[in-house]
Amino acid sequence: MMARMRAPNLTQLSMTPTAECLVASRELESLLIRYAAPPVRDDWFASDFSGLWRDLSEGGWLELGNEIGADNVTGTDLRDLLEIGMLWGRYLVPLPFIETMLLRRWSPSISLKTEVRPAPVTYEIVGGGLDAVIPHGGRFEVVAQVDRVAGATILQAGSIRPDVPADMFAPSLPVQVVAVASSNDSGHLGFSTEFTESIALLAAEAAGAAQELLQRTIRYAVDRVAFGRPVGQFQAVKHLLANMHRDAELALSGSVWAGTGSNPLAAAVAATRAARRVGSTSVQVHGGIGFTWELGLHYYIRHILAIDSLLSRLGTDLVPGNLNRVSH
Amino acid sequence: VSHAEQKLASAEELEEFRAAVRAWLSTNLPREWGETNSTADQSQLIERRRLWDRVVWEGGYAGITWPTIYGGRELGLAQEFVFHEEAAVAHAPEPLNIIGLHLAGPAILDAGSEDQKRRFLPRILSAEDLWCEGFSEPGAGSDLAAVTTTATPVEGGYRVTGQKTWTSFADLASRCYLLARTDARAARHHNVSVLLIDMHQPGIVVTPIREITGARHFTDVFFDDVFVSEDDRLGPENGGWELVTLGGLRRQMTGLLDSFRRYVAMKTVLDQLRQCVNECSRHGLIAEVEVLEQDMGLLQWHIRRTLGSMATANGWQKSSSILRIWWSELWQRMAETGLSVHCPAHQDYWRLQYLQTMAWTIAGASAQLQRNVIAERVLGLPR
Numbered sequence: 001m002m003a004r005m006r007a008p009n010l011t012q013l014s015m016t017p018t019a020e021c022l023v024a025s026r027e028l029e030s031l032l033i034r035y036a037a038p039p040v041r042d043d044w045f046a047s048d049f050s051g052l053w054r055d056l057s058e059g060g061w062l063e064l065g066n067e068i069g070a071d072n073v074t075g076t077d078l079r080d081l082l083e084i085g086m087l088w089g090r091y092l093v094p095l096p097f098i099e100t101m102l103l104r105r106w107s108p109s110i111s112l113k114t115e116v117r118p119a120p121v122t123y124e125i126v127g128g129g130l131d132a133v134i135p136h137g138g139r140f141e142v143v144a145q146v147d148r149v150a151g152a153t154i155l156q157a158g159s160i161r162p163d164v165p166a167d168m169f170a171p172s173l174p175v176q177v178v179a180v181a182s183s184n185d186s187g188h189l190g191f192s193t194e195f196t197e198s199i200a201l202l203a204a205e206a207a208g209a210a211q212e213l214l215q216r217t218i219r220y221a222v223d224r225v226a227f228g229r230p231v232g233q234f235q236a237v238k239h240l241l242a243n244m245h246r247d248a249e250l251a252l253s254g255s256v257w258a259g260t261g262s263n264p265l266a267a268a269v270a271a272t273r274a275a276r277r278v279g280s281t282s283v284q285v286h287g288g289i290g291f292t293w294e295l296g297l298h299y300y301i302r303h304i305l306a307i308d309s310l311l312s313r314l315g316t317d318l319v320p321g322n323l324n325r326v327s328h
Numbered sequence: 329v330s331h332a333e334q335k336l337a338s339a340e341e342l343e344e345f346r347a348a349v350r351a352w353l354s355t356n357l358p359r360e361w362g363e364t365n366s367t368a369d370q371s372q373l374i375e376r377r378r379l380w381d382r383v384v385w386e387g388g389y390a391g392i393t394w395p396t397i398y399g400g401r402e403l404g405l406a407q408e409f410v411f412h413e414e415a416a417v418a419h420a421p422e423p424l425n426i427i428g429l430h431l432a433g434p435a436i437l438d439a440g441s442e443d444q445k446r447r448f449l450p451r452i453l454s455a456e457d458l459w460c461e462g463f464s465e466p467g468a469g470s471d472l473a474a475v476t477t478t479a480t481p482v483e484g485g486y487r488v489t490g491q492k493t494w495t496s497f498a499d500l501a502s503r504c505y506l507l508a509r510t511d512a513r514a515a516r517h518h519n520v521s522v523l524l525i526d527m528h529q530p531g532i533v534v535t536p537i538r539e540i541t542g543a544r545h546f547t548d549v550f551f552d553d554v555f556v557s558e559d560d561r562l563g564p565e566n567g568g569w570e571l572v573t574l575g576g577l578r579r580q581m582t583g584l585l586d587s588f589r590r591y592v593a594m595k596t597v598l599d600q601l602r603q604c605v606n607e608c609s610r611h612g613l614i615a616e617v618e619v620l621e622q623d624m625g626l627l628q629w630h631i632r633r634t635l636g637s638m639a640t641a642n643g644w645q646k647s648s649s650i651l652r653i654w655w656s657e658l659w660q661r662m663a664e665t666g667l668s669v670h671c672p673a674h675q676d677y678w679r680l681q682y683l684q685t686m687a688w689t690i691a692g693a694s695a696q697l698q699r700n701v702i703a704e705r706v707l708g709l710p711r
Binding site: 014015016218221222229230232233235238239241242243245246249250252253254256257263266267269270271273274 | 618619621622623625626628629630632633635636637639643646647649650653654696698699700702703704706707708709710711
């Protein structure tokens with residue numbers, strides 16, 4: 001009955017991905033499944049993903065942002081890229097796919113030879129004694145910057161130790177993230193298309209990670225038996241899962257909001273805060289085993305937390321002028 | 329849901345519509361209402377809502393999605409939400425005829441006979457008929473299928489006997505959207521019908537109930553052998569459950585429209601909160617207010633995304649199912665923060681908000697039942 005209804009469009013940004021994007025997303029997912037079932041094992045991030053990177057590269061996936069979602073004047077098709085970001089967040093593959101895709105989108109002529117192995121790309125935050133933050137833990141230096149006029153420049157890679165965890169919480173991914181700052185005419189980074197796109201994609205990754213946690217937790221609640229029945233039969237547990245569903249949905253809505261460029265940082269922060277609640281509730285529903293590294297929940301939670309702290313710090317520290325005008 | 333079949337509008341058309349709404353609001357919404365929102369007493373606010381229904385109708389913004397032959401505009405839900413977004417910014421009041429506009433009206437559009445549509449719909453839009461909802465009973469709140477009000481089939485219709493309770497505005501209403509048992513033997517969920525009952529007739533006694541807020545919007549409604557014509561039964565006999573069930577598509581549509589109007593009311597409350605925090609220099613609460621503002625943004629964008637998800641039944645159910653538990657508890661958080669401001673000029677306002685919002689996680693199915701429905705119907709957890 002509902003299938004007869006068609007979707008209205010309230011803004012320049014579509015609220016739903018295109019059919020084309022859904023096809024691309026399925027293809028990409030089958031590639032991911034072939035190389036990288038979502039992380040469970042402790043040594044997952046130390047696996048060799050060079051085959052996947054080669055396939056992504058040779059299969060033209062790094063140019064995805066130039067094909068779907070290429071209309072970056074209106075941002076109409078950014079919604080499609082958010083869908084891809086969600087997918088990436090569900091698999092947490094430690095490759096700089098989203099970042100590279102965005103770089104290509106902003107600057108199609110960029111040569112990425114030097115970055116075939118993961119290379120750090122990030123916001124440059126100056127002033128206030130701040131270091132930039134890598135969503136997967138650790139620190140880094142700026143290695144690439146994009147300028148609207150001059151295009152992208154690859155800078156010297158910083159001293160990154162991807163093999164060394166930033167802390168004991170979970171292994172750092174050997175991906176050193178994010179996006180490239182570019183000022184707009186007024187010099188306020190917060191208004192640039194690149195800024196909006198990169199933080200919306202980050203929020204989408206967090207939303208994808210939240211969605212994956214929700215699905216895993218539902219499966220666990222159906223399988224796990226306690227007191228003679230699946231724990232998912234208890235209302236107290238059902239209510240926790242309903243909250244997780246609510247928050248996973250809100251995380252996606254927040255990423256879509258961020259993608260519109262209307263107060264994108266507040267939107268992305270709200271999205272990742274919702275994703276964070278999904279993370280903590282997933283541990284609660286799993287119980288003891290959720291508090292360990294055994295099922296891989298920690299990877300997702302680490303990823304959400306890292307994105308959350310990056311965005312929150314940008315939110316706290318990003319006042320016009322605090323971010324370097326990279327066009328200098 | 330035929331009435332919700334979407335007329336697609338381009339972004340330009342929507343912006344044009346938005347501009348028209350904004351201009352209309354700026355000339356038709358009395359300025360003094362906005363200035364006295366937080367100090368007007370409850371009967372004044374009800375009176376404003378009643379007036380506003382009329383003004384909205386006269387302005388051509390009632391029944392935006394309804395067919396023109398019944399007085400509507402025959403536009404999409406996107407326009408309906410644009411109207412609400414602008415009403416929120418302007419701090420317009422909520423409608424008074426909520427049951428008519430958001431519950432009975434859409435249900436009649438979907439399941440009503442042509443005769444019912446012609447008799448009821450135009451009078452809902454023009455605010456001539458105010459409707460109330462006859463669902464809850466002393467023994468049937470969230471467990472709605474337990475209703476015992478009985479409609480016994482007789483020649484040409486039914487005779488209704490029973491008691492409804494916590495019925496808002498039954499003393500003002502001319503029609504009631506009533507759920508009653510029409511079969512004494514059939515199984516639960518297959519024994520109830522929806523009757524569109526005329527409230528102005530002998531045998532109906534309405535007595536007010538004092539609410540926790542001190543107001544008397546709630547009533548008990550007693551039906552003593554009241555006749556209702558067969559022509560006033562909505563849908564098939566014993567087909568009432570499908571019309572009122574929480575997981576059902578029609579209730580989800582009502583839930584969506586409900587979230588539109590709550591968004592409007594919450595925006596006024598949130599802006600008041602920001603003002604109180606600023607005026608009283610409660611700097612320690614600013615971060616909390618910012619989180620509430622962001623979460624309000626999530627509500628707005630989630631509604632927008634839900635509208636976008638309507639093309640697929642699955643996406644629509646996933647997305648719309650969370651609206652109620654999100655807005656209701658967000659509004660309660662606003663009230664909690666409002667209380668903690670201890671703003672001398674608005675103490676009564678925040679106390680009232682605090683008490684009033686307690687209803688939002690109870691009325692129309694408790695937050696707990698809502699979560700059961702999400703877990704079982706959307707997430708597929710075992711019963």
